[in-house]
Amino acid sequence: MGSLTLANPVMPASGTFGYGEEFAGLFDLNRLGALVSKAVSTLPRHGNPPPRLVELKSALLNSIGLQNVGTQGFIEKKLPFLHDYSPPLIVNVVGDSVEEYREVVEALDPHERVSGFEINLSCPNVKKGLEYGTTCAGVERITSALRAGTRKPLWIKLSPNVSNPAELGKAAEGAGADAIVAINTLGGMVIDIEKRRPVLGARFGGVSGPAIKAVAMKVVWQLHEAVAVPIIGVGGITRTEDAIEFLMAGATAVQVGTANFVNPLTMIEVIEGMREWMGERGIKKIREIVGAAHG
Amino acid sequence: MAVHQRTRQSEAQLLQPKVRKVVDLARRLYLLELEGFPETFRPKPGQFLHLRPTKEDYPLLRRPISLQSYRDGVATLLIREVGIGTELLHRARPGDCLDALGPLGTAYSPVRSGESVLMVGGGVGVAPLVAAALEAEPGALVDFCYGVATAGEIQSLDFLSGRENEIRIHVSTDDGSSGHHGFCTEVAERLLEERRYAKIFTCGPWVMMRKAFRLGSERKVPVEASLEVQMGCGLGACLGCVYETPDGDFIRSCIDGPVVDGYGVSWENH
Numbered sequence: 001m002g003s004l005t006l007a008n009p010v011m012p013a014s015g016t017f018g019y020g021e022e023f024a025g026l027f028d029l030n031r032l033g034a035l036v037s038k039a040v041s042t043l044p045r046h047g048n049p050p051p052r053l054v055e056l057k058s059a060l061l062n063s064i065g066l067q068n069v070g071t072q073g074f075i076e077k078k079l080p081f082l083h084d085y086s087p088p089l090i091v092n093v094v095g096d097s098v099e100e101y102r103e104v105v106e107a108l109d110p111h112e113r114v115s116g117f118e119i120n121l122s123c124p125n126v127k128k129g130l131e132y133g134t135t136c137a138g139v140e141r142i143t144s145a146l147r148a149g150t151r152k153p154l155w156i157k158l159s160p161n162v163s164n165p166a167e168l169g170k171a172a173e174g175a176g177a178d179a180i181v182a183i184n185t186l187g188g189m190v191i192d193i194e195k196r197r198p199v200l201g202a203r204f205g206g207v208s209g210p211a212i213k214a215v216a217m218k219v220v221w222q223l224h225e226a227v228a229v230p231i232i233g234v235g236g237i238t239r240t241e242d243a244i245e246f247l248m249a250g251a252t253a254v255q256v257g258t259a260n261f262v263n264p265l266t267m268i269e270v271i272e273g274m275r276e277w278m279g280e281r282g283i284k285k286i287r288e289i290v291g292a293a294h295g
Numbered sequence: 296m297a298v299h300q301r302t303r304q305s306e307a308q309l310l311q312p313k314v315r316k317v318v319d320l321a322r323r324l325y326l327l328e329l330e331g332f333p334e335t336f337r338p339k340p341g342q343f344l345h346l347r348p349t350k351e352d353y354p355l356l357r358r359p360i361s362l363q364s365y366r367d368g369v370a371t372l373l374i375r376e377v378g379i380g381t382e383l384l385h386r387a388r389p390g391d392c393l394d395a396l397g398p399l400g401t402a403y404s405p406v407r408s409g410e411s412v413l414m415v416g417g418g419v420g421v422a423p424l425v426a427a428a429l430e431a432e433p434g435a436l437v438d439f440c441y442g443v444a445t446a447g448e449i450q451s452l453d454f455l456s457g458r459e460n461e462i463r464i465h466v467s468t469d470d471g472s473s474g475h476h477g478f479c480t481e482v483a484e485r486l487l488e489e490r491r492y493a494k495i496f497t498c499g500p501w502v503m504m505r506k507a508f509r510l511g512s513e514r515k516v517p518v519e520a521s522l523e524v525q526m527g528c529g530l531g532a533c534l535g536c537v538y539e540t541p542d543g544d545f546i547r548s549c550i551d552g553p554v555v556d557g558y559g560v561s562w563e564n565h
């Protein structure tokens with residue numbers, strides 16, 4: 001992962017694991033490959049009005065709207081707890097402008113516990129963030145601005161709500177990104193036919209969970225053909241086989257999101273399951289299967 | 296019985312209780328009895344279990360269900376079948392192992408000796424109130440307004456009587472087939488005119504709880520309400536289950552609720 005070495009390739013997807021505390025009693029967080037925080041913006045954000053969740057068939061629609069404690073709140077209230085754990089800590093960053101992203105990165109950069117940044121260009125719940133994530137010029141602009149603000153690993157997280165994710169990945173790589181994370185949620189909505197209104201308070205949300213795995217797989221596959229930097233695959237992983245599929249499509253590591261809500265031990269089971277799966281087949285290094293399906 | 300570590304944040308554990316019995320009360324209304332909990336499982340009244348209805352990907356999320364009682368190692372849940380998740384749970388058979396996360400959430404405050412407490416529950420909303428009444432200290436008085444659609448839906452609450460406190464059940468039915476013909480909040484209003492209560496506990500449909508809250512606030516009686524909000528993780532991580540306070544803050548109902556101070560809820564915004 002650029003200058004980062006992970007003990008294993010499994011980590012939580014941003015926003016599905018809080019700041020780690022919430023799961024700390026259910027398993028040892030030190031067993032994870034990395035910790036990834038909920039989005040952090042400069043100032044605290046309230047997020048979107050409820051309802052914020054709708055369950056779909058094998059999927060989830062959410063419109064949390066990036067509710068978070070803000071940079072200062074993160075430093076004061078969340079970082080101390082994370083000092084007790086050893087996996088690299090990646091902070092997911094959001095902003096309404098290039099300046100806001102940069103402010104967050106620069107404020108957190110001096111903190112030793114922060115190992116790197118994951119730039120959320122893609123949350124479909126906020127209006128302005130999307131622009132950076134949809135054009136090559138936008139991705140380049142924000143990536144180079146942030147590259148100038150930190151020497152720590154910089155991961156760019158892509159939206160699937162674009163026609164050319166691989167080209168955006170390439171743009172990010174060209175501007176100095178250390179890894180590409182794909183994908184964020186797919187834009188969606190649900191209407192209550194009795195009330196004749198959208199169910200979500202924010203009308204639109206993002207679809208995640210098992211139903212989006214095939215979409216994410218294709219993006220990872222295309223990225224593998226387009227970029228040389230590591231790819232982190234995310235979308236619909238619930239079991240070992242899903243993670244291996246992502247590796248074979250070209251991912252070097254994976255993130256688990258919605259599945260954490262269903263089975264909080266998913267990541268641990270995937271870590272153990274991968275070890276076993278590889279052992280049974282005499283595979284020693286993850287490298288041996290990364291991109292294996294490309295032939 | 297696999298039990299994992301306890302959380303720092305809450306006492307939530309991943310549990311694998313066994314189904315002891317499924318008792319049908321009425322059409323699509325049943326009691327689910329679970330056993331095989333560890334020593335460390337000590338739920339408080341108002342807390343809930345987050346149950347996974349299937350190991351498959353559909354239905355995906357866990358279902359939050361209140362604990363109606365936990366006595367002698369047996370947990371009883373009162374469940375209305377409204378969709379696929381509660382239907383799958385209904386199909387559980389004795390001996391089946393369930394995947395449960397809990398106990399989760401906040402609890403009703405203790406009912407102290409010498410206190411009079413008014414409980415107002417509708418439908419399956421009576422479940423956490425039964426838990427609160429069961430824990431009432433000796434010498435307490437509980438007026439329990441139990442509202443259902445029709446007589447067939449009433450479960451026997453005999454286990455609440457014969458204790459060293461006084462628990463009086465006041466049934467009301469929408470169709471008049473038993474007890475008061477009308478809403479349980481009408482019974483509550485009458486009781487409030489006769490007696491001064493230390494607090495009101497309520498759980499049930501939003502409109503019913505809002506009425507119970509108004510009755511309490513008009514008389515400056517503290518009100519504790521249990522909110523029903525769509526949940527994701529149940530652990531406080533996803534921020535999906537928030538409700539709005541009168542100050543415009545969004546509070547997580549899985550961790551800071553489901554039992555909340557009624558004065559901290561925007562009852563009109565729903």
Ligand SMILES: Cc1cc2nc3c(=O)[nH]c(=O)nc-3n(C[C@H](O)[C@H](O)[C@H](O)COP(=O)(O)OP(=O)(O)OC[C@H]3O[C@@H](n4cnc5c(N)ncnc54)[C@H](O)[C@@H]3O)c2cc1C
Pocket residue numbers: 055343354356357358359360361362372373374375376377378379380381382419422423522523524525526553
């Ligand atoms: C803290 C808490 C305690 C609860 N206690 C009980 C109880 O003791 N007995 C009981 O019968 N029911 C209880 N409920 C409601 C119960 O969780 C829902 O009826 C159940 O989740 C419906 O799932 P389903 O698959 O059958 O219905 P579906 O309609 O198929 O569910 C679709 C989605 O909506 C959610 N959902 C549907 N209805 C509700 C609801 N009323 N509240 C929250 N989420 C809902 C489901 O969880 C699911 O994600 C409680 C809810 C909460 C939040």
Ligand SMILES: Cc1cc2nc3c(=O)[nH]c(=O)nc-3n(C[C@H](O)[C@H](O)[C@H](O)COP(=O)(O)O)c2cc1C
Pocket residue numbers: 013014015016038039060062064066092120123157183184185207208209210212234235236237255256257258259533535
């Ligand atoms: C409730 C929820 C909150 C999320 N919050 C964020 C976030 O703050 N930042 C971000 O980059 N992605 C966020 N995501 C997207 C996930 O990190 C992930 O990209 C997406 O859910 C797909 O993975 P999954 O199918 O495994 O859930 C969120 C997803 C969910 C379901």
Ligand code: FES
Pocket residue numbers: 525526527528529530531532533534535536537547548549550
């Ligand atoms: S259900 Fe996830 S925060 Fe409450």
